[in-house]
Amino acid sequence: xxxxxxxxxxxxxxxxxxxxxxxxxxxxxxxxxxxxxxxxxxxxxxxxxxxxxxxxxxxxxxxxxxxxxxxxxxxxxxxxxxxxxxxxxxxxxxxxxxxxxxxxxxxxxxxxxxxxxxxxxxxxxxxxxxxxxxxxxxxxxxxxxxxxxxxxxxxxxxxxxxxxxxxxxxxxxxxxxxxxxxxxxxxxxxxxxxxxxxxxxxxxxxxxxxxxxxxxxxxxxxxxxxxxxxxxxxxxxxxxxxxxxxxxxxxxxxxxxxxxxxxxxxxxxxxxxxxxxxxxxxxxxxxxxxxxxxxxxxxxxxxxxxxxxxxxxxxxxxxxxxxxxxxxxxxxxxxxxxxxxxxxxxxxxxxxxxxxxxxxxxxxxxxxxxxxxxxxxxxxxxxxxxxxxxxxxxxxxxxxxxxxxxxxxxxxxxxxxxxxxxxxxxxxxxxxxxxxxxxxxxxxxxxxxxxxxxxxxxxxxxxxxxxxxxxxxxxxxxxxxxxxxxxxxxxxxxxxxxxxxxxxxxxxxxxxxxxxxxxxxxxxxxxxxxxxxxxxxxxxxxxxxxxxxxxxxxxxxxxxxxxxxxxxxxxxxxxxxxxx
Amino acid sequence: xxxxxxxxxxxxxxxxxxxxxxxxxxxxxxxxxxxxxxxxxxxxxxxxxxxxxxxxxxxxxxxxxxxxxxxxxxxxxxxxxxxxxxxxxxxxxxxxxxxxxxxxxxxxxxxxxxxxxxxxxxxxxxxxxxxxxxxxxxxxxxxxxxxxxxxxxxxxxxxxxxxxxxxxxxxxxxxxxxxxxxxxxxxxxxxxxxxxxxxxxxxxxxxxxxxxxxxxxxxxxxxxxxxxxxxxxxxxxxxxxxxxxxxxxxxxxxxxxxxxxxxxxxxxxxxxxxxxxxxxxxxxxxxxxxxxxxxxxxxxxxxx
Numbered sequence: 019x020x021x022x023x024x025x026x027x028x029x030x031x032x033x034x035x036x037x038x039x040x041x042x043x044x045x046x047x048x049x050x051x052x053x054x055x056x057x058x059x060x061x062x063x064x065x066x067x068x069x070x071x072x073x074x075x076x077x078x079x080x081x082x083x084x085x086x087x088x089x090x091x092x093x094x095x096x097x098x099x100x101x102x103x104x105x106x107x108x109x110x111x112x113x114x115x116x117x118x119x120x121x122x123x124x125x126x127x128x129x130x131x132x133x134x135x136x137x138x139x140x141x142x143x144x145x146x147x148x149x150x151x152x153x154x155x156x157x158x159x160x161x162x163x164x165x166x167x168x169x170x171x172x173x174x175x176x177x178x179x180x181x182x183x184x185x186x187x188x189x190x191x192x193x194x195x196x197x198x199x200x201x202x203x204x205x206x207x208x209x210x211x212x213x214x215x216x217x218x219x220x221x222x223x224x225x226x227x228x229x230x231x232x233x234x235x236x237x238x239x240x241x242x243x244x245x246x247x248x249x250x251x252x253x254x255x256x257x258x259x260x261x262x263x264x265x266x267x268x269x270x271x272x273x274x275x276x277x278x279x280x281x282x283x284x285x286x287x288x289x290x291x292x293x294x295x296x297x298x299x300x301x302x303x304x305x306x307x308x309x310x311x312x313x314x315x316x317x318x319x320x321x322x323x324x325x326x327x328x329x330x331x332x333x334x335x336x337x338x339x340x341x342x343x344x345x346x347x348x349x350x351x352x353x354x355x356x357x358x359x360x361x362x363x364x365x366x367x368x369x370x371x372x373x374x375x376x377x378x379x380x381x382x383x384x385x386x387x388x389x390x391x392x393x394x395x396x397x398x399x400x401x402x403x404x405x406x407x408x409x410x411x412x413x414x415x416x417x418x419x420x421x422x423x424x425x426x427x428x429x430x431x432x433x434x435x436x437x438x439x440x441x442x443x444x445x446x447x448x449x450x451x452x453x454x455x456x457x458x459x460x461x462x463x464x465x466x467x468x469x470x471x472x473x474x475x476x477x478x479x480x481x482x483x484x485x486x487x488x489x490x491x492x493x494x495x496x497x498x499x500x501x502x503x504x505x506x507x508x509x510x511x512x513x514x515x516x517x518x519x520x521x522x523x524x525x526x527x528x529x530x531x532x533x534x535x536x537x538x539x540x541x542x543x544x545x546x547x548x549x550x551x552x553x554x555x556x557x558x559x560x561x562x563x564x565x566x567x568x569x570x571x572x573x574x575x576x577x578x579x580x581x582x583x584x585x586x587x588x589x590x591x592x593x594x595x596x597x598x
Numbered sequence: 599x600x601x602x603x604x605x606x607x608x609x610x611x612x613x614x615x616x617x618x619x620x621x622x623x624x625x626x627x628x629x630x631x632x633x634x635x636x637x638x639x640x641x642x643x644x645x646x647x648x649x650x651x652x653x654x655x656x657x658x659x660x661x662x663x664x665x666x667x668x669x670x671x672x673x674x675x676x677x678x679x680x681x682x683x684x685x686x687x688x689x690x691x692x693x694x695x696x697x698x699x700x701x702x703x704x705x706x707x708x709x710x711x712x713x714x715x716x717x718x719x720x721x722x723x724x725x726x727x728x729x730x731x732x733x734x735x736x737x738x739x740x741x742x743x744x745x746x747x748x749x750x751x752x753x754x755x756x757x758x759x760x761x762x763x764x765x766x767x768x769x770x771x772x773x774x775x776x777x778x779x780x781x782x783x784x785x786x787x788x789x790x791x792x793x794x795x796x797x798x799x800x801x802x803x804x805x806x807x808x809x810x811x812x813x814x815x816x817x818x819x820x821x822x823x824x825x826x827x828x829x830x831x832x833x834x835x836x837x838x839x840x841x842x843x844x845x846x847x848x849x850x851x852x853x854x855x856x857x858x859x860x861x862x863x864x865x866x867x868x869x870x871x872x873x874x875x876x877x878x879x880x881x882x883x884x885x886x887x888x889x890x891x892x893x894x895x896x897x898x899x900x901x902x
Contacts, residue, residue, distance in 0.1 A: 387797045417799035430790035434812040444798045491794070498798055 024096030026230030032090035064251035116191030122183035181212035239586030282543035291518035328362035334395035370549030427487035438475030485516035621885035694830035705775020713783025823887030
């Protein structure tokens with residue numbers, strides 16, 4: 019043995035079982051092994067259900083009740099850790115292992131001050147007195163980069179921003195000088211700019227304090243930016259492990275290649291995302307061709323892509339949200355969510371609207387689709403005002419023309435209705451079919467056009483996965499025979515390989531039917547891959563709009579440049595010599 | 599609620615404890631007896647020609663001096679008490695059920711409107727509800743039936759009294775439905791499937807009835823079971839106080855009131871048996887209702 023210090027975490031042949039009702043056993047993790055040395059960040063990646071969080075929880079002693087360790091061993095700092103009892107000789111959770119969770123909004127107790135949450139573990143585990151613990155808490159807050167730490171000690175969690183709260187959570191994890199920190203999706207709930215700061219903080223901690231970090235994440239860009247080693251998991255099994263550069267640049271396993279290929283690139287635009295398996299070609303293409311013929315006939319005009327005039331114009335749009343009640347005197351000052359925004363979308367293009375959370379992009383989507391009324395300005399559809407000044411009531415064809423796809427596939431389909439009735443609703447409502455039988459065949463064609471089997475009509479939404487539900491949501495939007503579809507974060511709650519499939523589907527549908535898409539997203543890479551033109555928003559204002567290529571290659575506004583530089587991508591892999 | 603309670607097998611599959619199953623069977627049995635009163639009752643207590651004053655106040659058949667013709671004895675008019683109870687239970691359940699139905703319809707409609715539109719409509723409906731809830735149930739019901747009797751002379755007759763009673767009870771109970779449905783509707787309205795329906799352009803009425811209503815219905819069914827017992831009790835109280843069903847067409851409450859006048863003269867059975875029937879009915883329905891509430895309340899449901 020050459021290594022003088024033992025690894026901070028060594029997992030050997032770990033297997034975690036969940037006994038099921040019928041006496042069967044679901045194996046969440048099978049034969050997983052990994053080693054983390056001091057100062058090393060080891061990323062555990064995979065899609066939902068891969069078992070990565072189960073490993074993280076097991077190491078933290080948080081394995082939920084029916085689950086049990088069926089085989090294998092976990093050694094922390096060279097000592098055997100008995101995860102079933104949550105204890106080990108000389109290992110105390112919370113002292114030797116620190117935890118950072120996904121959501122900084124819920125991982126701090128809102129009823130206690132930052133000081134009491136930070137000092138609690140130190141007083142309990144290290145036996146520090148009140149003054150000593152406070153001094154150490156101050157030190158910790160300074161080391162995680164919180165401004166004015168003395169004042170922040172007295173603050174309650176709600177008085178801090180999301181990024182600051184995550185820093186406090188990290189400080190708490192560090193409070194007892196752990197050898198190992200388990201970070202489960204530590205930046206998933208954060209905006210890009212905050213994410214960049216937190217990632218840098220984690221890297222610094224590993225380098226300066228020699229802490230080993232187990233980073234559980236689904237984001238390949240994050241992995242590329244800070245991890246030393248990567249383990250890719252798929253359905254409970256480790257499919258590939260190695261240094262970050264090896265795994266991300268030269269993946270050997272087919273699944274690893276597919277997963278990495280599905281990550282949207284920000285540096286160049288590809289025609290399609292490479293995806294695993296067959297996407298249901300053939301019947302789907304036929305169905306789309308039929309759909310196109312019908313859309314053209316209904317549009318009563320030339321091919322929309324030949325038309326240079328804007329299909330949608332947003333002019334000086336403002337939206338205020340008023341606070342308080344409706345009684346006189348109880349109204350607070352209104353909050354301006356969208357501030358004087360103007361842009362126009364040409365027929366047949368994909369127009370992207372990007373920005374961080376709270377920038378007003380979803381409000382614009384809601385105004386365009388008629389869910390929210392503007393406070394000032396107007397929205398024109400083919401030259402007619404549909405919202406704001408001089409708006410005509412949205413009924414009939416005007417209503418039909420603009421449809422929407424939502425972010426959360428689990429709440430966007432009514433759980434009490436069969437897929438068939440969900441999809442036929444717009445068709446029957448707008449009398450797009452003369453008979454019920456015709457409506458049913460329309461529904462079958464829509465389902466096939468989005469790449470599913472027509473039999474899906476008989477089933478209820480809960481029988482489908484997230485990706486399949488999103489396909490059905492798209493089919494419903496197409497049912498009204500729209501000209502413009504507003505896509506509000508259509509893939510942000512999906513796994514990366516499913517995201518690739520849905521984005522490919524949207525591209526195919528656009529190409530096949532000449533639809534116009536307004537794509538709302540916080541993910542710059544997705545926007546680059548999908549959009550012809552892009553507008554960047556911040557705090558309700560539109561900062562910059564340009565052709566996609568121009569914007570990504572030569573961003574004008576400093577905020578755009580900053581955003582682009584902060585996105586973790588696969589182009590910049592840690593440990594790799596920088597390209598010139 | 600009837601459909602939910604109709605098969606004991608369903609209860610077993612839902613994992614009901616034995617006490618709930620017994621209560622459900624008991625409740626169903628009493629409802630069935632009441633509904634079939636005209637077939638199984640030995641006499642027709644509403645037919646004045648069928649009973650004679652000479653048989654008045656006979657003790658139950660098993661007591662000393664009991665008359666084998668009258669199993670549970672007779673009341674002060676010489677009516678067979680068992681028959682009167684069966685018919686009385688039918689009246690009580692019909693009025694309770696009617697009140698629940700009226701209250702649920704009113705409450706669900708107003709709750710949907712309040713939750714869906716919010717703002718002024720919401721404030722108006724819910725403030726009216728708050729005002730109504732600030733009156734005790736019985737006081738409000740007395741007020742309603744008193745006003746109805748004052749302006750409408752036929753209100754105390756056997757034909758009109760049930761309708762007045764139903765209204766008097768429902769006017770208080772709808773608020774509970776409205777509050778529950780409003781809260782559930784607000785949650786559902788914020789979900790994407792409702793936004794999708796709005797974007798499609800469906801009219802509000804259709805969104806509320808076809809999309810939101812089925813998703814809020816389970817809580818309505820649960821409150822209905824508990825409220826049925828409360829409504830039967832309220833009806834009994836009103837009849838006991840003399841503003842409910844007339845003595846010619848007695849409900850369980852009316853029978854208890856009649857019996858109450860004789861308790862101190864040693865004629866205990868007229869009050870006891872109807873009271874017992876009422877207690878068992880209300881208790882059984884309440885046990886089933888409580889269990890349903892726990893079963894369908896996601897916050898109380900135990901993780902499996």
